[in-house]
Amino acid sequence: MFALNLRGYAISPTFNRTFIRTMASARRSAYETIPSSPIRVMRTVEAVRRWRKPQYLDHRIVGLVPTMGALHEGHLSLIRAAARETHHVVVSIYVNPAQFGIKEDLASYPVTWDEDCKVLANLDRELADDGGNLGRISAVFAPTTSEMYPSGFPGQEVDSKGSFVVMTPISELLEGGTRPTFFRGVATVCLKLFNIVQPEKVYFGQKDVQQSVIIRKLVRDFTLPIDVVIGSTVRDSDGLALSSRNVYLGERRRKVATTLYHALKAAESQYLKGALDRESILKAAKTVTTDVLNQQLSLAPEERVRYEVDYISLADPLSMEEMSVVDPKQGGVLSGAIKMLPVESAQPGEDLGSNDGPAVRLIDNIILKPSSGI
Numbered sequence: 001m002f003a004l005n006l007r008g009y010a011i012s013p014t015f016n017r018t019f020i021r022t023m024a025s026a027r028r029s030a031y032e033t034i035p036s037s038p039i040r041v042m043r044t045v046e047a048v049r050r051w052r053k054p055q056y057l058d059h060r061i062v063g064l065v066p067t068m069g070a071l072h073e074g075h076l077s078l079i080r081a082a083a084r085e086t087h088h089v090v091v092s093i094y095v096n097p098a099q100f101g102i103k104e105d106l107a108s109y110p111v112t113w114d115e116d117c118k119v120l121a122n123l124d125r126e127l128a129d130d131g132g133n134l135g136r137i138s139a140v141f142a143p144t145t146s147e148m149y150p151s152g153f154p155g156q157e158v159d160s161k162g163s164f165v166v167m168t169p170i171s172e173l174l175e176g177g178t179r180p181t182f183f184r185g186v187a188t189v190c191l192k193l194f195n196i197v198q199p200e201k202v203y204f205g206q207k208d209v210q211q212s213v214i215i216r217k218l219v220r221d222f223t224l225p226i227d228v229v230i231g232s233t234v235r236d237s238d239g240l241a242l243s244s245r246n247v248y249l250g251e252r253r254r255k256v257a258t259t260l261y262h263a264l265k266a267a268e269s270q271y272l273k274g275a276l277d278r279e280s281i282l283k284a285a286k287t288v289t290t291d292v293l294n295q296q297l298s299l300a301p302e303e304r305v306r307y308e309v310d311y312i313s314l315a316d317p318l319s320m321e322e323m324s325v326v327d328p329k330q331g332g333v334l335s336g337a338i339k340m341l342p343v344e345s346a347q348p349g350e351d352l353g354s355n356d357g358p359a360v361r362l363i364d365n366i367i368l369k370p371s372s373g374i
């Protein structure tokens with residue numbers, strides 16, 4: 001059988017098959033994909049816009065999961081949540097220099113693109129096999145800094161001039177106390193990502209609780225048409241919250257790294273027992289951090305681990321301002337940060353962690369839920 005082409009000329013089946021294959025391969029190679037997957041890799045704003053437009057017209061819901069890469073189960077839990085609720089999941093992978101202070105670990109932040117691609121390809125297959133999902137991972141947005149900052153990157157200094165989203169006083173509290181440019185960088189890059197991808201839903205982790213409060217506020221204060229979904233913190237079996245920075249810990253510090261979690265749990269148990277005042281709740285956490293440190297300091301330098309507690313906080317869940325008493329109708333947020341110092345007297349062959357185990361700042365939090373008896 002001979003088919004007719006558009007002009008009515010007869011074309012052979014061989015030509016037809018070749019033509020179809022060529023067109024399909026041209027379509028495939030028109031954009032980059034993650035190897036062994038249909039996931040598009042988009043590197044420019046223009047590419048995202050081109051991809052995004054038909055999704056509107058088709059009434060497809062887009063979910064965005066912003067990340068800095070070095071993907072772990074915490075990130076994957078957010079992608080799974082997004083796939084359950086949206087037709088197209090976009091994962092952004094961008095290490096945003098604006099949220100790193102000049103003395104912070106931007107240069108050594110783990111960049112694991114090839115590994116991340118494998119993880120996403122595997123996860124996408126898992127999502128495809130699970131009939132409970134609305135969508136899959138449609139695309140990864142991995143822009144360059146010049147793409148994200150079209151007028152030029154403004155710099156990482158506190159007094160850098162440029163176009164920023166500044167949210168005070170919340171960005172000055174807690175994490176913002178030691179990292180004055182952090183939330184300015186986060187809010188700025190998230191607004192950019194939201195404007196580029198135009199998602200209906202965005203997914204953030206509870207692990208970074210102050211960030212999640214800031215994102216909710218960003219959406220509310222700038223009236224963005226976006227639903228913010230917060231996924232619960234994914235932890236290792238001993239309670240340590242997963243973090244891309246855990247690779248720096250090494251074996252010795254990894255064992256002690258759960259101290260912050262244990263301290264927050266101790267404080268939570270005071271609240272669950274009925275304590276509402278700041279002093280009783282936080283005292284329980286401080287007892288844990290002090291006792292563990294004293295225990296460590298009693299060991300020999302080649303065995304011990306030292307850390308500095310940056311803060312342990314009991315804050316209002318909406319403003320992140322410190323609270324003197326928890327209103328049980330509203331609950332609160334227990335959060336903390338500790339800096340694990342590099343190990344002393346490293347032993348030959350000791351696993352110090354990536355980059356020879358620099359100081360690692362760990363953060364964690366527990367939500368004190370409103371009490372149901374009220």
Ligand code: AMP
Pocket residue numbers: 066067068069073074075077078203204205206207208231232233234235241242243244
């Ligand atoms: P990051 O790549 O560290 O910027 O994190 C990207 C997103 O993953 C943020 O919304 C984080 O809050 C979230 N995230 C990071 N670690 C965890 C975790 N252990 N559990 C749940 N979400 C997480």
